[in-house]
Amino acid sequence: MMFNWIERWTTxxxxxxxxxxxxFLDGQLSAADRGRVERHLQECADCRAELASLRQxxxxxxxxxxxxxxxxxxxxxxxxxQPARVQRRSWGYGYLxxxxxxxxxxxxxxxxxxxxxxxxxxxxxxxxxxxxxxxPEALSAPATQEVQPVSAPRVGFQASPLVETPATAQQSxxxxxxxxxxxxxxxxxxxxxxxxxxxxxxxxxASVPPAPQNAxxxxxxxxxxxxxxxxxxxxxxxxxxxxxxxxxxxxxxxVQPRAALAITVVVTITRMPEVQxxxxxxxxxxxxxxxxxxSEPQPSSAAELPTAVPTALPPADTPVPTGTPVxxxxxxxxxxxxxxxAAVASPQPEDDQSHKAGGRSLSETAGWLAVVExxxxxxxxxxxxxxLLLAALxxxxxxxxxxxxx
Amino acid sequence: xxxxxxxxxxxRGDAQAFNTLILNYQSLVYNVAYRILHDEDAxxxxxxxxxxxxxRALQTFRGGSFKAWVLRIVVNACYDxxxxxxxxxxxSLDEMLIDPDHSDIVxxxxxxxEEYAIRQDLGRAxxxxxxxxxxxxxxxxxxxxxxxxxxxEIAVATGVSLGTVKSRLSRGRARLRDxxxxxxxxxxxxxxxxxxxxx
Numbered sequence: 001m002m003f004n005w006i007e008r009w010t011t012x013x014x015x016x017x018x019x020x021x022x023x024f025l026d027g028q029l030s031a032a033d034r035g036r037v038e039r040h041l042q043e044c045a046d047c048r049a050e051l052a053s054l055r056q057x058x059x060x061x062x063x064x065x066x067x068x069x070x071x072x073x074x075x076x077x078x079x080x081x082q083p084a085r086v087q088r089r090s091w092g093y094g095y096l097x098x099x100x101x102x103x104x105x106x107x108x109x110x111x112x113x114x115x116x117x118x119x120x121x122x123x124x125x126x127x128x129x130x131x132x133x134x135x136p137e138a139l140s141a142p143a144t145q146e147v148q149p150v151s152a153p154r155v156g157f158q159a160s161p162l163v164e165t166p167a168t169a170q171q172s173x174x175x176x177x178x179x180x181x182x183x184x185x186x187x188x189x190x191x192x193x194x195x196x197x198x199x200x201x202x203x204x205x206a207s208v209p210p211a212p213q214n215a216x217x218x219x220x221x222x223x224x225x226x227x228x229x230x231x232x233x234x235x236x237x238x239x240x241x242x243x244x245x246x247x248x249x250x251x252x253x254x255v256q257p258r259a260a261l262a263i264t265v266v267v268t269i270t271r272m273p274e275v276q277x278x279x280x281x282x283x284x285x286x287x288x289x290x291x292x293x294x295s296e297p298q299p300s301s302a303a304e305l306p307t308a309v310p311t312a313l314p315p316a317d318t319p320v321p322t323g324t325p326v327x328x329x330x331x332x333x334x335x336x337x338x339x340x341x342a343a344v345a346s347p348q349p350e351d352d353q354s355h356k357a358g359g360r361s362l363s364e365t366a367g368w369l370a371v372v373e374x375x376x377x378x379x380x381x382x383x384x385x386x387x388l389l390l391a392a393l394x395x396x397x398x399x400x401x402x403x404x405x406x
Numbered sequence: 407x408x409x410x411x412x413x414x415x416x417x418r419g420d421a422q423a424f425n426t427l428i429l430n431y432q433s434l435v436y437n438v439a440y441r442i443l444h445d446e447d448a449x450x451x452x453x454x455x456x457x458x459x460x461x462r463a464l465q466t467f468r469g470g471s472f473k474a475w476v477l478r479i480v481v482n483a484c485y486d487x488x489x490x491x492x493x494x495x496x497x498s499l500d501e502m503l504i505d506p507d508h509s510d511i512v513x514x515x516x517x518x519x520e521e522y523a524i525r526q527d528l529g530r531a532x533x534x535x536x537x538x539x540x541x542x543x544x545x546x547x548x549x550x551x552x553x554x555x556x557x558x559e560i561a562v563a564t565g566v567s568l569g570t571v572k573s574r575l576s577r578g579r580a581r582l583r584d585x586x587x588x589x590x591x592x593x594x595x596x597x598x599x600x601x602x603x604x605x
Contacts, residue, residue: 022576061551
């Protein structure tokens with residue numbers, strides 16, 4: 001029994017050592033285990049042989065020659081860069097897309113803003129007209145001019161309301177003054193302003209004379225027209241005047257340009273026919289032009305405007321004793337118009353239509369056309385630049401896409 | 407550029423840096439795969455797949471030995487290959503003798519054609535012995551004795567504990583020793599195992 005026990009113990013020790021020989025060979029045993037193995041090796045020839053054979057085996061394995069690479073395993077450029085490239089491209093492409101979108105939005109904004117500017121230009125024009133009316137008196141006209149240049153160039157939307165507000169303010173003052181100062185025209189003017197709601201429309205006839213002065217060319221004609229205007233003016237309902245004045249009051253403060261804008265827009269839309277949009281636009285344009293200066297179209301428009309105004313005026317005043325320079329567009333005077341129309345390139349069609357149609361509907365269409373037709377961008381360089389930029393971006397996107405696909 | 411910088415660059419998507427790493431390790435990795443799989447095409451596929459998946463999985467590399475980390479991917483790919491193809495663990499003598507792969511061993515500039523041929527024979531014989539080992543033992547033996555990695559690296563490369571590495575290596579070596587002893591005549595005389603009696 002004892003021997004058996006001893007034998008069993010020795011065998012297990014022997015087996016344990018055999019298992020450790022591999023690690024012993026590699027020097028991976030702890031100090032204690034190493035000592036135990038070394039002691040056993042001294043006693044056990046089998047284990048010594050085992051260790052020797054294992055050592056030989058390992059040396060054989062280490063002598064195994066390396067195999068040549070069948071090929072290079074470098075990631076092919078396309079595949080290797082795929083993750084990185086995809087990211088980069090998507091980044092670049094994303095930027096391109098974003099830039100293109102921004103450019104497109106900007107272009108739309110500028111163009112639409114320009115259109116709005118032009119549209120509003122008609123409104124401020126009324127104001128200007130009034131201002132002009134007051135201008136003869138002296139102070140009002142210059143004031144309006146100053147205000148307009150500053151506001152108009154900066155922001156199309158806001159600028160116009162600002163412009164209007166002073167104008168309207170002046171209108172109210174101008175009306176009152178007109179009553180005071182204006183010879184025959186002033187009394188007539190008051191009702192028109194009221195009708196216009198903004199007062200601008202009605203004011204025009206009265207203001208027309210001054211506006212031309214500002215514009216330079218039409219000024220002399222305008223004065224006579226003012227007298228003629230008196231007759232057309234009456235159509236505007238005096239009842240509206242009160243409301244118009246109330247609305248005007250806030251505008252004068254220029255604190256709420258948006259409200260003013262909304263009002264003016266509404267007024268223009270509703271009252272366009274009566275208001276003589278063409279004139280308004282014409283007058284407004286010149287005022288804006290000086291401020292912007294750089295923009296080419298403006299000067300031309302300015303030139304047109306003065307001429308246009310007179311044409312428009314005659315129709316408004318059907319009676320038209322003086323006939324020629326009456327500012328009111330509403331009632332077109334056929335006789336004078338054609339000649340003037342010829343002078344004014346763009347506005348002609350409008351005037352013609354309005355004449356043919358006669359009445360308010362005609363005048364309305366004329367007004368809208370006036371707004372739409374003379375497309376003289378206020379920011380020509382911005383629009384051109386943006387358009388070019390947009391084209392370039394789109395081209396770049398196309399190029400990138402093409403590169404991507406192959 | 408040291409390895410860590412290359413790994414960091416590769417992690418940022420720099421394929422060039424990763425290719426530099428591949429240049430450093432492709433020979434080792436391919437030899438491991440070849441010794442485990444004993445098939446040139448299968449080994450090449452496993453290596454290529456391993457490098458691609460390594461590049462993609464580089465974010466999961468948490469430092470340590472990049473070599474062991476890559477080897478683990480390759481070893482796993484080899485296990486998958488063996489499982490899929492269910493290759494026979496042993497190749498017949500004829501196969502072994504005809505096996506063209508062994509003409510592709512790296513030539514040592516200093517050795518004579520005879521020596522080269524002898525080493526070729528040795529490689530062939532050892533490969534046949536490795537083929538008899540179960541894959542887990544084969545992988546450990548190849549990593550330890552052919553490529554001479556440390557136990558720690560082997561543990562990482564095979565995903566097992568140090569103790570498991572030791573026991574697998576012990577059994578694998580003993581089994582291979584037995585095979586080589588049984589096939590002494592296939593081994594170049596210079597490399598033949600001595601008889602126990604001679605000890």
